Amino acid sequence: MFERHGEGNGENGTSPASTVPQGLSRARARWVSRSGQPAATCRRLEETRRPQWTLDSEVKDVLLEGELVVELIRLNDFLREHCGPRAVVDEVHNVWLGVFLMDPDAYVQDQQLLGQILDLEVYQLLQRSQKLLMDTMKLHERGVHRLEQWWGFERKDMCTPLARLKINAALKVAPKEGGEEMLEGFYDSVYNARWHHLVEVPEGEWMGMMVREGKPKQSWTYRAVGGILEKDDSVEQSGAPRPRLMVLTSDKGWPYSWILENSTRDCYVNCEVERVWQIVKDDLTEWFSSHGESEFTPEQRVLIGMPGIGKSMNAGSYLLYQLLHYDVKKLQVVAYRIADRTFMFDKATQNVSHYIGKEAGLKAVEEFSGRGMRGYIIHNVAEPIHEPFFPFASQGMVHDCGDAAGGECRQRT
Template sequence: MARRKRLVRKNEDGGAGDPPLVRPRVESVPGPRWTLGSRVKDVLLDGARPPNEVSLSQCLKRVGCDGGVPNGDFKMDVVIQEPEFYIPEEHTRRRILSLPECRTYALVYKVVPLLEEKGIAGLKQWGDADNAAVKNELRDELADDGLWNKTRGLLDNAFNAVNDTEERERRREEERIESGIKKVTFVEGLYDSVVNATWACVKSGAAGEPLGMKIYQGHVSKKVIGPEMLWKEKEVNFFNTPDDEVDEQRDRKDGIEIFVLTSRMGWPYMVYRGAEQASKTPPKEFYCGVFVRREVVRVWYIVKNSLDVMHGEAADESTHRFTLIGSPGIGKSFSVGAFLLYMLLRYDANRLHIVAWFIDGLVYVFLKNEQPGKVLEFCDQMAAEAYIRLQVANGSQVYVIYDVGRSQIGPESNWCRNWPGILISSPNDGNCKGWFKSDGAGAVYINCHHVREIKAIHVWRERLLHPNSTLSEVENTWIDLSVRIDVVGPMIRYVLFRKNYSLRENEIGSVMWGLNDDMMELYEKVIDNKKTWRESKSSHKIVKLVRVHYEGCDEDFRNKGVSPKVYNGLMKMVMLRKKGTEERRQILEHVLSNYGRDSAHLFETSTIYTFLRKELLEKVAHNLVKLREPRNRELPECDSVICRRDSAALYPKELAFIREGEKRELKCGVLYVPCDSCFPVLDAFFVVEGEARTVVALQATRAEQHHTTVSKVLQLKKDLAERFCEWNIFTDELRWEMIYVQPAGGNVIKTKQLCGGAGVARKAVSTFWNKVQQYQVSLEPESYIGVEPAVHVGALMNIFGEAEIEKNIKKDEQKS
């Protein structure tokens, strides 16, 4: 017999259009998913709608009272407290209070306050084993076995359901982890490859070798190269004070610029897998060698001292966890992580049994207490953690290298807090937050590479990749790299690889042009050291981290422009934002006090403006030296246009900032300064009138050399053509001079700077560059000698040419 359809009266469940008073049938919707945090009030409602959402009129309709009532709009959470007042008619009141949902409301109204008074607000408190006495008191106060039985039944059922669910989830998680442990891969040969990695070093001061550097493989002066030859702790544990420059050349008595540590199978950062990587460029041998510099060795000494303290060998106070923070792209994972792994595997095996490297979802577990040593690769991080936790419970000592890597996801708060280790990260709070919350986590900051270290890496790489390269080829390639350093900074990820460099150069340009007022205000605070800039999507492209030490404090860091080009651009933009003399004076005062009187950044930013002052241009003309050909020992006679004519009539009397998208007429007597931080080849220029017009290009630098490339010269011509009207009409008639302006007492450029690179335009560009007359001048402003910073500021304000800048700002305001 067919089943009859159930007829629903119009007023059932609140009537047409009204929501039902109880939740739908169990067959249609699963029950609520309780947790230990669920409130007892919600559990006791047993699926009914909360009383504050149900009106009295809806309940009246449920019992067939369709007529209007005076109190029908009141909600049931109010009505249930005094039903006699809101429902005077006894028969109606009894029918309403008999509704299942209203009996539930009465239960909630009476029981929940008693539970909360006794500290039971949620399921967790209800299920605590030590509250039996509280439950007995509650039963007595209710004085109603029916209410008590229903209350206990609902809460016990919910609590048991939570326990059952958590138990099932725990078992599933254990099965998943157990399955992950069973799927672990044994990486055959990797332990031996790492622990027996071979050593080489690159030493400077070798005459006749490429860039004066020579590679020593396996031994130096009949001593085997290895950890015994590393620099001592006092040699690497230096700090930059606020007046120091990170790139200052420090004494290298041994001549060793870098060590190279090579594992034939690679490192956990990039394990060689045979045929799958055999076709990669550079070849796998490049990734098998890691570069060990002084900054890397310093990190090891910090970790080693911590381990010694933990095992009672040293008495000093030390933390058991560290966070290594440095600029992206400097080899924190590739160099620091690999070198720490090597040294930890060689640390006392009686004190350290397991070294685990977490990186990008993979975990490599090195077992030192196995004979021979083994390496397990886990694709499931939780399975690896469970395995290590079991080993630690059995008495093993572990050290963790947690590499945030490309995922940019750090560990959760209080992650495995009893395991000592080091987190490798960029300056991003999100990566380090969970790790820092652990007790005793300390910060270790790492500087970028020194230019000489990058030069040594270049020499080693050239011999590896191009073993037949000639001395001149190695040196010409270095010219390209030095130009890259000047633009993107000492970041080997972008300096060593052309594709990475091109992408980063474009990114820097986009960031600089995209800076709004809010961002510029922040960078201005970074420049005057009022604010520490941490990494964002754009900041790490234009600033770099520098480790410093302030008296009475642990090591700290501050930020600088990632390269002279970028810093100069930021300074120009900051100065242009300053509308008054006093504001510019203040920013210069901050820069001087925070970066030191001899700051390379400040010198390279401000010194070109000396050419706006007649008396200083006369000094330039008097001290100018013409650069000789590299193989010519004789000093040529200086024949610059500013030496041959009256310099008083030549000096630029007006300042003009040139921007992309603006086209203007080229005039004599104007000092043109590009606003673009990545403008190639020159920092500024002016034109001198004569039989043949002369372009005097200016390049301020503290470096020992400042070569350029074919592509940079081509870009220079293109940029000038886009910014000046009819530039190409008379360029053939122009005579070019390049003056390298340097601070007295520092490095001195002595020979003509070269133009390296290849391409179809090389011949034409080389012809042009060979015609450019090159000069050098060392400047030592009198205002820098034996006087206070306030006087330096005054001198610099004069150098910047207050009247000219004011005039230029007013012109720009009128244009806009």
């Protein structure tokens, strides 16, 4: 009755028949592979036909590989097959099996029968498949269709532990190294991102909000307090409306979203995101000042997801935009690294090159550094395993630990 996805269980290496519940011989005879071959044949071919996962593999295939297919049958058909001919419910509760799996208590009122169902190994396997199917749908709704898109997905905790385990296991065996790939039009999209801003405007006794095109005439002002920049609310805005939010729109999105689908094209900049840029800009000013230039070591800073920063979606994207607009005579290249991907922005040629894997990214940075080019690295630490790398003294760096609970932009020691 129930087929399995794929040729075998990709998680534990067992054959389809090996996990069939004991005493279910009738069902076992019909558990075949997606190709329609008998289970015995699948066992013989399993070792040579296991999936070879790549970064282009479908998340759906990874999650459902080796799992039972929830067939389009009625609940009573399932009960007669596995609990006996008298184990039935009334027609009102005789729903599709997939509906029953989502809420068993609602459709089986007999507690003794319900307990018998819940103890069935085939039921437990079907529940497992149902949960993985739900995980697949959630990921698809958020634009995660392929393995490579999982790297930059920031809501991994919305999936079940089993789903995360299967995806991460597939990523471990998927080839990750790749050469240079030029991304046409992406440099211009980021460099020419369009500005809008949200301002407060008085409306009688109330304050309203208005969206305006372009940059605001007055932005936020900061002052140094104990070596840390803080927003200075005491500075008057010369009568100009106070900005509450700035928005940068890139037609092709931002680097963190280039491995996702249906991701936002907007980068939201509030006073905290702007504060991060002011800190980095001060570092650059010191770096390129005339005194001690030959001995000065660029700052390496850690940005730990404090409230208002917006992780890489805002802070990292905004830093990239500002660094691309920084004087090209002083700063020639910007690297944006997320997960196992490195995007190299060559300001001289106004091109973006894309590299997969740590070694490929390091070689790219080494090549630019070897040509005497100065650069800045933005490293979004998507997962703890994606440790930052600090390869050369001619690079400034911010690495964004976006999942941390709190903190500040500070120098790495």
